[in-house]
Amino acid sequence: MGDLNASHKELRSHLTTNANGVLWKTFLDTKDTAVLAGEHAPTHVQGGRIDYVALINMPTYTAETFFVRSLLSDHFALETTLPVQSVSAVPRKHLKVPPSRMAGLVVHVVAWYAASQGSFADTEALYDGLLHTIEGFIAIPRVLARAHAPRQWTYATEPVIVNCQQTLTAYQRRWQLNSADTESRDAMVIVARHLTDLWQQERKKYWISFLDWVYRTQSLRNVRNQVNRVSGKSRQQV
Structure with a gap:
């Protein structure tokens, strides 16, 4: 006007x-x-x-x-x-990730973007790559633990570490099937470094908690059993 x-x-x-x-x-x-x-x-x-x-x-x-x-x-x-005409809605994909895998999805997407940033011609290419990455993560089957072989909890079983390991395994499998896949190779290196950092963080957090428990306990037998449990030994072993 x-x-x-x-x-x-x-x-x-x-x-x-x-x-x-x-x-x-x-x-x-x-x-x-x-x-x-x-x-x-x-x-x-x-x-x-x-x-x-x-x-x-x-x-x-x-x-x-x-x-x-x-x-x-x-x-x-x-x-x-202004006269307007209604148009048919564009179909959208509905993707669902369980809460237990959400941390792994974040690691997966961060690793993909770190390896691919700067290679997008436009916003549409970025969104297509992001969608393909999320769909690929969802399609990766989770390896279930055997029911007859229960394991004691350690910091290695933290969900963030398990998810990161699964992501690393998926990239390794893709790179082994196609050695020319530089995107998978670069992402594999980034995820491996991230996994190392996670190990260090969780290990430090776990042992600080464990030493605090040792400081507060008065039973040597309990301390011995806890050490044996973490190392995978039975209670009869010292």
């Missing part, structure tokens, strides 16, 4: 006032993607404040413009009605 009196002869101010209006009217006249609402007819408000309503990048649309006179002041407003 704009005051285009300077370019409208019928309003008796042609090329005498409003230099901005002259430039705006010139733009509308030279651009095929810009049209004026109401079949190029000016919409004049007393006082010459608003004369036209322009539609940019919508040359095939027509619009009906009405003045809103119910404002509680001496101001005015324009109500423009």
